[in-house]
Amino acid sequence: MKIVYTDNNATTKVADEVIEEMLPYFGELYGNPSSMHTFGDQVGKKVKEARQRVADFINADPDEIVFTSCGTESDNAAINAALIAFPEKKHIITSNVEHPAINNLYQHLKKTKGYEVTFVPVDKKGLLDLDLLYKSMSDNTAIVSLMWANNETGVLFPIEEIAKKTREKGILFHTDAVQAAGKIPIDVKKAGVDMLSLSGHKIHAPKGIGVLYVKKGFKFSPLLIGGHQEKGRRGGTENTVSIIGLGKACELAKENLPIMNTEVRGLRDYLQTGLLEKIPGSSVNGDLEQRLPNTLYIGFDAVEGESILLLLDREGICASSGSACTSGSLDPSHVLMAMKVPFKSAHGSIRFSLSHYNTKEEMDIIITTLVPVIQKLRDMSPFWKDGKMV
Amino acid sequence: MWDYTDQVKDHFLKPRNVGELKGANAIGETGSLNCGDALRLYLKVNKNERIMDASFMTFGCASAVASSSALTEIIKGMTLDEAAKITNDDISDYLGGLPKEKMHCSVMGQSALKKAIANFRGVQILSKPGQIVCECFDVTDLEIIDAVKANGLETTEDVTNYLKAGGGCGQCLDRIEEVLESVKAKG
Numbered sequence: 262m263k264i265v266y267t268d269n270n271a272t273t274k275v276a277d278e279v280i281e282e283m284l285p286y287f288g289e290l291y292g293n294p295s296s297m298h299t300f301g302d303q304v305g306k307k308v309k310e311a312r313q314r315v316a317d318f319i320n321a322d323p324d325e326i327v328f329t330s331c332g333t334e335s336d337n338a339a340i341n342a343a344l345i346a347f348p349e350k351k352h353i354i355t356s357n358v359e360h361p362a363i364n365n366l367y368q369h370l371k372k373t374k375g376y377e378v379t380f381v382p383v384d385k386k387g388l389l390d391l392d393l394l395y396k397s398m399s400d401n402t403a404i405v406s407l408m409w410a411n412n413e414t415g416v417l418f419p420i421e422e423i424a425k426k427t428r429e430k431g432i433l434f435h436t437d438a439v440q441a442a443g444k445i446p447i448d449v450k451k452a453g454v455d456m457l458s459l460s461g462h463k464i465h466a467p468k469g470i471g472v473l474y475v476k477k478g479f480k481f482s483p484l485l486i487g488g489h490q491e492k493g494r495r496g497g498t499e500n501t502v503s504i505i506g507l508g509k510a511c512e513l514a515k516e517n518l519p520i521m522n523t524e525v526r527g528l529r530d531y532l533q534t535g536l537l538e539k540i541p542g543s544s545v546n547g548d549l550e551q552r553l554p555n556t557l558y559i560g561f562d563a564v565e566g567e568s569i570l571l572l573l574d575r576e577g578i579c580a581s582s583g584s585a586c587t588s589g590s591l592d593p594s595h596v597l598m599a600m601k602v603p604f605k606s607a608h609g610s611i612r613f614s615l616s617h618y619n620t621k622e623e624m625d626i627i628i629t630t631l632v633p634v635i636q637k638l639r640d641m642s643p644f645w646k647d648g649k650m651v
Numbered sequence: 652m653w654d655y656t657d658q659v660k661d662h663f664l665k666p667r668n669v670g671e672l673k674g675a676n677a678i679g680e681t682g683s684l685n686c687g688d689a690l691r692l693y694l695k696v697n698k699n700e701r702i703m704d705a706s707f708m709t710f711g712c713a714s715a716v717a718s719s720s721a722l723t724e725i726i727k728g729m730t731l732d733e734a735a736k737i738t739n740d741d742i743s744d745y746l747g748g749l750p751k752e753k754m755h756c757s758v759m760g761q762s763a764l765k766k767a768i769a770n771f772r773g774v775q776i777l778s779k780p781g782q783i784v785c786e787c788f789d790v791t792d793l794e795i796i797d798a799v800k801a802n803g804l805e806t807t808e809d810v811t812n813y814l815k816a817g818g819g820c821g822q823c824l825d826r827i828e829e830v831l832e833s834v835k836a837k838g
């Protein structure tokens with residue numbers, strides 16, 4: 262069966278070029294990049310090249326790039342460093358739609374360390390309440406952390422605008438750009454953020470490699486205390502193979518960025534229009550404009566997400582859902598709840614997230630498969646009769 | 652991905668007895684759109700109180716659909732007295748077991764069946780006895796006590812898996828713990 266992979270916000274295919282770049286370093290070139298000998302140093306040189314490529318991708322200096330084990334570690338390291346830098350400040354700010362990497366960390370800090378946490382709410386479209394955000398900033402605020410793009414809805418927060426305010430007030434600002442990277446342009450200098458997280462596996466590099474951008478001048482304390490690696494900002498022998506792969510992936514992502522905004526956006530819009538037209542009782546979650554070009558999060562009234570996913574899975578279509586039943590929790594995703602998406606469509610919300618590997622033909626397969634799938638489930642649903650909700 | 656048995660998959664992909672039942676003379680409904688699953692069970696019962704036919708309409712995940720389908724197959728041909736003895740375990744066993752996080756789907760089947768039988772017999776189940784513990788999923792202390800005793804539940808997590816109670820906002824988890832302790836204390 263041919264796989265139609267439209268779950269790229271969950272993870273992406275490792276690009277062939279990336280694999281090719283990494284292969285020698287799995288094999289013969291196994292040296293330690295910190296070694297004095299030439300054998301290790303040739304790996305060191307390659308890691309240096311990768312650092313440059315990552316830096317170029319986000320317009321940073323290579324010295325501002327810290328390699329980590331994943332996006333989650335980058336997020337944790339950023340917040341950890343902020344709290345160590347400002348031990349007297351006991352207030353932290355984020356939104357109520359963050360990825361668990363930030364959300365659960367903040368909950369943990371609140372519970373175990375007594376931090377006062379402001380979870381700034383979003384509106385029905387998933388857009389941030391900026392007034393409330395600005396009002397909650399105070400002298401006691403150690404850090405503001407906000408995602409650049411939401412992993413479920415793809416909705417974007419105005420990072421550059423917010424950074425202006427945090428700079429004015431002298432508050433540290435971290436952004437989780439794990440979903441934004443490779444989909445919209447990222448320029449740390451223009452954005453004016455202090456720290457920024459990336460994750461390799463969302464941009465066609467392997468899983469288990471992340472980046473934390475740390476702006477020059479910030480006195481950064483490491484999360485993993487150990488050796489001198491990463492200039493003392495992250496102990497542990499580098500994951501050289503993945504770093505080298507990530508370097509290549511960043512180079513490719515930079516090249517492919519225009520395609521994201523044209524071709525991939527076109528495919529997403531084509532899928533969106535097709536589904537809205539052919540399936541009554543469907544609606545898009547999240548703001549239509551302030552949104553990643555690759556993400557479509559669409560809710561179907563009166564049906565449940567896990568059932569939809571399993572029927573799509575039988576046809577080789579990979580997507581994900583914000584339904585309770587797929588996650589093991591009982592409420593629909595916290596993002597949909599925060600947006601107050603009505604239950605009638607929240608439970609039946611499916612996320613399609615595309616990459617430049619997708620084709621128009623695949624979008625047609627999704628549309629022609631999904632129409633009868635939704636019909637089948639609605640024929641079974643006590644909340645659907647004669648073409649509408651009851 | 653959930654670990655579903657072949658029977659669950661089969662009943663999900665080819666559900667038996669789906670749709671409204673013409674001539675049904677008993678209906679039992681449970682769950683809601685907000686909860687994420689709901690089941691409407693239709694029965695056609697003859698004058699000897701035998702279930703001549705049964706059907707269902709379900710909104711929910713694969714195991715909710717499969718539990719509903721299994722339930723209708725199990726009870727067809729039974730008398731109401733026999734059907735009244737069906738438990739959520741019978742439904743789960745019929746399907747070769749459900750993941751523990753999904754046991755509430757089989758509980759939903761049992762509950763709809765109870766209501767359909769009461770509906771046929773003209774017994775009104777007005778408000779539920781006991782005190783509401785979980786506001787999100789409308790679960791009472793008596794329901795929790797029953798489920799704990801019937802299924803030998805040990806932890807609040809077990810209670811959530813069976814009744815959903817505590818799985819929403821989580822505010823009642825301490826209260827569930829108290830109910831659990833009280834059952835344990837009584838032995």
Ligand SMILES: Cc1ncc(COP(=O)(O)O)c(C=O)c1O
Nearest residue numbers: 331332333360362412439440460
């Ligand atoms: C917004 C966001 N932040 C952080 C992460 C975590 O990244 P990782 O899986 O590399 O830890 C993800 C990915 O799941 C994400 O979507």
